[in-house]
Amino acid sequence: MLCLFALLYYLWHLLGVFCVETDEIKSVSVMEGESVTLNTDVNVTQRHKILWKFGDRGLLIALLDDNEVSLFNGTEGQFRDRLQLDHQTGSLTIRNVTTTDSGLYELNIKGRTGDRVKKFNVTVYSHLFIPVISRDSSQCSSSSSSQQNCSLLCSVVNESAVTLSWFKGNSLLSSISVSNISFSLSLPLEVEYQDNNNYSCVINNPIRNQTTHLDINELCQPCSSPVHCCGFTETVIRLAGSVLVGVATVAVLVYDIRSRRSYPETREQTPRADEYDDVA
Incomplete structure (x- = not known):
């Protein structure tokens, strides 16, 4: 054994x-x-x-x-x-x-x-680029009902194997991930004007992250009131009136200058008193 x-x-x-x-x-x-x-x-x-x-x-x-x-x-x-x-x-x-x-x-x-x-x-x-927050440029041309909110876009370029996220304070609002190379990656967000909450856009991979904080006062200014038809017409009338006044003013000035230039010639052609005495 x-x-x-x-x-x-x-x-x-x-x-x-x-x-x-x-x-x-x-x-x-x-x-x-x-x-x-x-x-x-x-x-x-x-x-x-x-x-x-x-x-x-x-x-x-x-x-x-x-x-x-x-x-x-x-x-x-x-x-x-x-x-x-x-x-x-x-x-x-x-x-x-x-x-x-x-x-x-x-x-x-x-x-x-x-x-x-x-x-x-x-x-x-690869290195992470800082995300860029911008405002949707087409927002102010849309209907007035959508102008109660501010439409934003967070974007990065030339990133791979990353996640792009919107946060409200420490709470995740939305996110999007890519595993392959993407030339452009964007994530939208809509907030109310004068919102006092803290929003941030974060891009991260398993070992790094980059954060951009939203400045609402800088990006989210209310759109200007749209110009109505009557206001536009009134503006055109005022502009035309101003042009006419300007043309009339120029005409008066030209007439006055010409009158001043012709006045001495008229005086030289007027008979003198002694010439009348000789005729008598």
């Missing part, structure tokens, strides 16, 4: 050499331009061989063998001068990450007692 137990233990240990232990995929999020470190959580010895692979094709990008580090640039130099491998742990650091660095990273730890595989799903998020 003892011999059988020893034989089974030996076979289990022998099979363990060829066994590969695989952990669950770990999700890692990072902002564009930052650095990210993928940890092995082991102490590397000369009996270990560390390999880091990237992408679905398992492209080798880093190797630690006998305490010697080899780093590779990846396809078309994607990781050029941005990779760092820790000699003690085999942890991989990627500096100044870009959105193209998103993907699956696979760690292979090879040792005498078996191999171990860890996987990391890295997502690199």
